[in-house]
Amino acid sequence: MAQPVSIRTLAQWSRGADWRLALPHAEAEHALVWITRGQARILLDGVQRGLGVHNAVAIPAGSVFGLTPGPHCFGWVATIAPRGPIMMPDTAQVLRILEAHNQAELTGLLEAMQRETNRGLPFADEALAAHAALVTVWLRRMMIDHPMPTRPSAAARLVAAYSALVERDFRLPRVMADYAAELGVTPTHLTRACRQSAGLTAGELLVRRTLHAARLALEDGEMPVAHVAASLGFGSAAYFSRFIQHHTGKTPTALRKAARAPRIGL
Template sequence: MTRIPDQPKRLRIVPISKLAAAPKWQLETLRALREPVFFWFTAGQGRITLGGSTRGVHPHNAIYIPPGTMYGFQAMTRTQGVALHMGDPTGLDLPETPLHLRLRDGSQHAEVAQIMDAIQRELEGAKDFAERAARHQIGLLAIWLERQRSSAGDDSPRGLSSTNANERLTARYSTLLERSFGSALNVGDYAQALGVTPTHLTRACRASCGRTALQLVQERRLYEARRLLSETDVPVQDIARNLGFSTPGYFSRAFSAHTGTAPSLYRKARGA
């Protein structure tokens, strides 16, 4: 059986406007990366589902997403800013939980902008030890994040500590789902592991992020299928098997129903 490749981990900065131009499924599907990501928004508006809840995104919002945390964006039109993909997080001492910081003070804006500019200069300058220098700047960013989190009060919207019961349950479900979406586990299995009924889990997911528990499973598997069909030459039958589908035929029908295109035609259209 062909080994399914992971998403690459590489230190880089990407304009958010470029991310916003990606296909809708790449933006809105809840998924997780295996590297930490930091978003700094300077203009425009949108919505992000993070930590089990959906929240608005506005200028001067800073969002940190640890590896393995499911997230998705909505309506990211005319947004500006940068996304820092941090690559291998080893030795960076970053926060373990997601953060959504709404920065109102001009000095805060200047601090984060200065760090991001320094990282970008190192990555674009191609000098000796550029990536090493950039990682030291990320260390400063990690300290900045911790300071911002510790200064937020309990009633501050900047953190994610004020989540309700539905959001906390959805976050726990999302964590389990990200670990096991390639298995044949169903919503009932996840609900049992979480100590709730499938109905309660579905109600919590819908209240938190507007999707049912089943939709989250289906969307995550099909997001990975699209990624593998677009970016790799892994055989369709191996993709089906590694994403928990009982047969390649069942996978093909589910993929076609969701996208309107058979897996083989989808891959051919994207030249993978």
């Protein structure tokens, strides 16, 4: 069962596998990402952009995103359960914090959450929730002081709508053209918008969302490969196996085995 509040580093959030963050997907919890070293790239709300030091990113639960930290990137991630007493914004936020006192305030709050997690004292969950509430107060204040543009581009709005439909229906046997028809645009127009805003084609976005779900089921779950294939709308286990091998270089069975092999030095 997920904790109402947690604090992790980016590396801990990815659990040592880049694809867990980089492939487009949605999480069940709200997340606040705070970059303190290096650079990263994020696809969020249909827009791909670079992140640097002192960028704060609020990702609402259910929002489709893909986060790729650079080789020297370090950051914190506070996750907060939705529908609870701790308030998080309903829309994604990407804020660049320039003021040293605001930077230090958030870093201090997140480090206090980390200390509380490590100490294991009584009432740690209450202390974490209190710190998280202060983090969200900080976030809402920064949203007032550093407002984002209120009107995304037409391409970004279309890609965000497409991403939401993919998140809803990626387990169904639908192709990209089906989504384009539902959005009332041609596949060519949808692909052009995706390239312009997200840096990927519409087909690539759909494939990558499916691949994230497939790897999650194979590497974390116990469901037989044929059942995983059926749950993701593949017509046959053989087609699913070819899909996995094409995108990972391994068969589904080999991918599952590799993910569960002991890691030397960890």
